[in-house]
Amino acid sequence: MSLVDALEPLSCCPHIVVVIGKGGVGKTTVSILIAMELSRIGKTLLLSLDPAKHLARYLGLSGEDFKEVNNHLHVRQVSIEKEVRRLTSKYAELLQEILPSLAVLNLDNIVNAIKYTPGVEEEVLLSKISEALRSEYNYVVIDTPPTGVTLRTLALPKLYLTWLSKLIEIRERIVSLRYVIARTLGKSVDVRDKALLKLYDMREEFKLLDSVLCSDARASYVLVATPEPLPMYELKETYEFLKSNLGVKPRLLVLNKVLPDSIAFELGQQEMQKDFLKELGSFGISYAVIEHLRKPTENMSDIEALKTKIKVFKQ
């Protein structure tokens, strides 16, 4: 049985597979394994949002890049810094358009404030996921940054929807007041308000994102850990986060870099490894165990070799 067998059934319009885990556990490696397999059943995009850019090394890409590995598998490595610059100029243009009274000086200050605002990285990640949802692919595999940033990103649509409903309420009140005043003064007034229309668009976008990210049918979460205390701790935290904030259960848990029993014994790690394996099975979710290749995986032939080291337990 393969990793994708454990994920099925998968809708494909597109179906989003989000691979989450602590830095270094093998998110990128597992993302490639899953994307390669999915590309055999449908058009697949492997979208790497991981700043570590290990994907680029595996596939010989450089910087932010796009590559057609073959007809069915496309790979995109996103450069967060570049995207932050693009997002800030997009917002500057938008502000100029909907609030033309802003002086140029003010606008520069606002652009700088946006660039250094906490959360701008999460905003970029979310915009990339949003783009992927509207794409023509059947499957989009998302290789994520380390857990903290990923979870904050996944929580954003709900937070934005709360803010937006309040902002829309305030803006609607302003627009209707403006209308009443204009009527009283006998002036004609354009009831279309650019800012309000933009807020409505944003609400639609975040509703779509939220509904897909919280849907078992449209999104699958794959949590990766290695048999070590911290990665396992993060896996459990992520499980709880997904359950309580998005109301979803991960589809697959992966324990990567598992040592063969004899070596684990020599290193005194046999008991710990066994305990973690037992713990993984206790979630009642399908899980996979990937053996340590005994050397760092560096290229696609190492990935091929890794395929023979996977055991899947479907629950």
Ligand SMILES: Nc1ncnc2c1ncn2[C@@H]1O[C@H](COP(=O)(O)OP(=O)(O)O)[C@@H](O)[C@H]1O
């Ligand atoms: N099963 C494995 N056996 C050997 N090396 C592995 C295995 N899985 C991952 N690695 C190596 O571990 C390092 C981290 O893997 P990577 O997929 O980049 O993790 P992440 O994306 O979570 O940071 C890389 O050097 C990779 O080659």
Ligand SMILES: [Mg+2]
């Ligand atoms: Mg990575």
